[in-house]
Amino acid sequence: MSDPFIRSGLKPEEIPADFVVDQRFEAYSAADHETWSKLHRRQAELLRGRVCDEFFEGLTALGIAADGIPDFRAMNRVLKPATGWEIVAVPGLVPDRVFFTHLAERRFPAGFWIRRPEEFDYIEEPDIFHDVFGHVPLLMNPAYADFVAAYGAAGLRAQTPEDLARLARLYWYSVEFGLIETEAGLRIFGAGIASSPGETIFALESASPNRIGFDTVRVMRTRYRIDDYQQSYFVMPGFRAMPALDEASVEAAMAQARDRADIDPEIVLPRDRVFQRGDGSHHDSTKIAS
Ligand code: HBI
Numbered sequence: 001m002s003d004p005f006i007r008s009g010l011k012p013e014e015i016p017a018d019f020v021v022d023q024r025f026e027a028y029s030a031a032d033h034e035t036w037s038k039l040h041r042r043q044a045e046l047l048r049g050r051v052c053d054e055f056f057e058g059l060t061a062l063g064i065a066a067d068g069i070p071d072f073r074a075m076n077r078v079l080k081p082a083t084g085w086e087i088v089a090v091p092g093l094v095p096d097r098v099f100f101t102h103l104a105e106r107r108f109p110a111g112f113w114i115r116r117p118e119e120f121d122y123i124e125e126p127d128i129f130h131d132v133f134g135h136v137p138l139l140m141n142p143a144y145a146d147f148v149a150a151y152g153a154a155g156l157r158a159q160t161p162e163d164l165a166r167l168a169r170l171y172w173y174s175v176e177f178g179l180i181e182t183e184a185g186l187r188i189f190g191a192g193i194a195s196s197p198g199e200t201i202f203a204l205e206s207a208s209p210n211r212i213g214f215d216t217v218r219v220m221r222t223r224y225r226i227d228d229y230q231q232s233y234f235v236m237p238g239f240r241a242m243p244a245l246d247e248a249s250v251e252a253a254m255a256q257a258r259d260r261a262d263i264d265p266e267i268v269l270p271r272d273r274v275f276q277r278g279d280g281s282h283h284d285s286t287k288i289a290s
């Protein structure tokens, strides 16, 4: 983890133990709002017909619009009564335990700073555009809201780095890079896809990646890459059908995952429900050590 303080402009002594700081909405410059507007317009256009309907419903309900960076106070006035969630500002990536505690208590930690114009297409750490545009809209959906809170609670119960890694895979392949099955076909619901123009197209339309039905144990066993588009995407069978992630079912899935070998991200297993078997063309042509 790179120093979470650098991008925020805050000094370590200005950051409390829960890492929650003031958004300082009034401190954004006109250039910051313009960066947001450009990112929003590009992404909203690309997502039409590609993201699940619930995502646009959440954007609209919360006022996450192209006119400028949203004020967390205004979003929370709508979000909190709807699903009990609220958005809190943090300086960047927070330690796992802090992250899980916030999620379990229905607080979504969102970075408050925005990328510089020269980083328009790629940033290493999540900024406010990834966190708010990508993650926040679906927190208006009750099933998704419960899933993320249950994930936080599961994270707080994890006892070993290996179990923590299995939980992180669950989050990665759903909340960050999940697809979802709808009557109209496959749609995006992961924030890592929804906030990235390249991956919006790749995840849904490229012949390269596998698209495989989501199965909790299968996903807990599957390694992922952080340096490129995913080699496999997992498809949730609808919001209502997301796994419950209560203590008993997480422990049961974890016990099975511990018993079986980890799986490399490009692999398709005989028991997988395959929507698309990828031809691997993207990663073949960009092979790098991982
Ligand atoms: N902190 N702000 C922030 N956002 C994240 O997505 C995040 C984090 N800390 C840890 C983390 N994610 C992951 O490593 C956990 O899901 C395991």
Ligand code: FE
Pocket: 126, 130, 131, 135, 176, 191, 192
């Ligand atoms: Fe994210």
